[in-house]
Amino acid sequence: MIVLLGVVVVILGFVTRRNPVLVVGVAGIVTGLLGKMDPLEVLAAFGRSFADSRSVTVYAIVLPVIGLLERYGLREQARNLIGRLGKLSAGRFLTVYLLVRQVTAAFGLNSIGGPAQTVRPLVAPMAEAAAERSTGAKLPDRLREKVRSYSASADTVGVFFGEDCFIAIGSILLITGFVNSTYHQHIEPTQLALWAIPLAVCAFLIHGARLLLMDKQLEREMALAAAEHDLPLPEGADK
Numbered sequence: 001m002i003v004l005l006g007v008v009v010v011i012l013g014f015v016t017r018r019n020p021v022l023v024v025g026v027a028g029i030v031t032g033l034l035g036k037m038d039p040l041e042v043l044a045a046f047g048r049s050f051a052d053s054r055s056v057t058v059y060a061i062v063l064p065v066i067g068l069l070e071r072y073g074l075r076e077q078a079r080n081l082i083g084r085l086g087k088l089s090a091g092r093f094l095t096v097y098l099l100v101r102q103v104t105a106a107f108g109l110n111s112i113g114g115p116a117q118t119v120r121p122l123v124a125p126m127a128e129a130a131a132e133r134s135t136g137a138k139l140p141d142r143l144r145e146k147v148r149s150y151s152a153s154a155d156t157v158g159v160f161f162g163e164d165c166f167i168a169i170g171s172i173l174l175i176t177g178f179v180n181s182t183y184h185q186h187i188e189p190t191q192l193a194l195w196a197i198p199l200a201v202c203a204f205l206i207h208g209a210r211l212l213l214m215d216k217q218l219e220r221e222m223a224l225a226a227a228e229h230d231l232p233l234p235e236g237a238d239k
Contacts, residue, residue: 006031079129090131091215094154101158106165124151161203164196
């Protein structure tokens with residue numbers, strides 16, 4: 001029972017608001033040593049856990065790479081790229097991204113995008129640049145956060161409703177396995193994947209419409225902000 005002291009370490013670490021990664025690491029080391037493992041065995045256990053759960057811990061490798069790319073101008077280049085596409089508004093750009101995210105997720109390519117990989121360094125800056133070009137003025141912080149939230153929603157909605165169209169995704173296999181074993185049914189993954197297609201289409205139409213309406217909302221809110229501060233209206237905004 002003494003090995004359960006590792007749980008106490010976790011509780012104390014969270015109560016004192018220490019770094020969660022550090023707390024869990026120390027708790028693992030304490031648990032291993034109390035379980036009469038030598039330091040090399042503890043280190044080997046950490047290595048095996050990392051290798052067995054690399055899909056969960058891959059962020060530890062991805063984030064530094066994204067940070068280096070941003071430091072050397074990735075976000076600025078993304079903004080410059082969208083600036084060359086004259087008629088592409090923020091809503092239209094995010095609608096296209098929503099479609100691409102759904103289609104790739106439907107083929108099982110979930111990991112090619114995500115909040116850390118694409119939304120923060122690429123999609124959000126490009127959407128902000130498109131919004132500023134279409135409204136003709138720099139976005140205030142409140143509207144900038146709104147564009148960023150819509151960028152994240154396009155990624156989330158796309159992958160959430162697109163992945164179920166792929167028969168080998170974990171959620172489809174979990175549902176079929178649970179239903180077949182619990183209710184003695186014989187549901188095939190293909191059946192669920194086919195029924196997920198109309199749902200994905202509806203999700204695209206509904207959220208795509210919200211993204212397109214965002215352009216009008218931005219123009220209206222920019223006009224109101226300009227009126228409140230007695231500033232000239234941005235070009236193209238409704239008076």
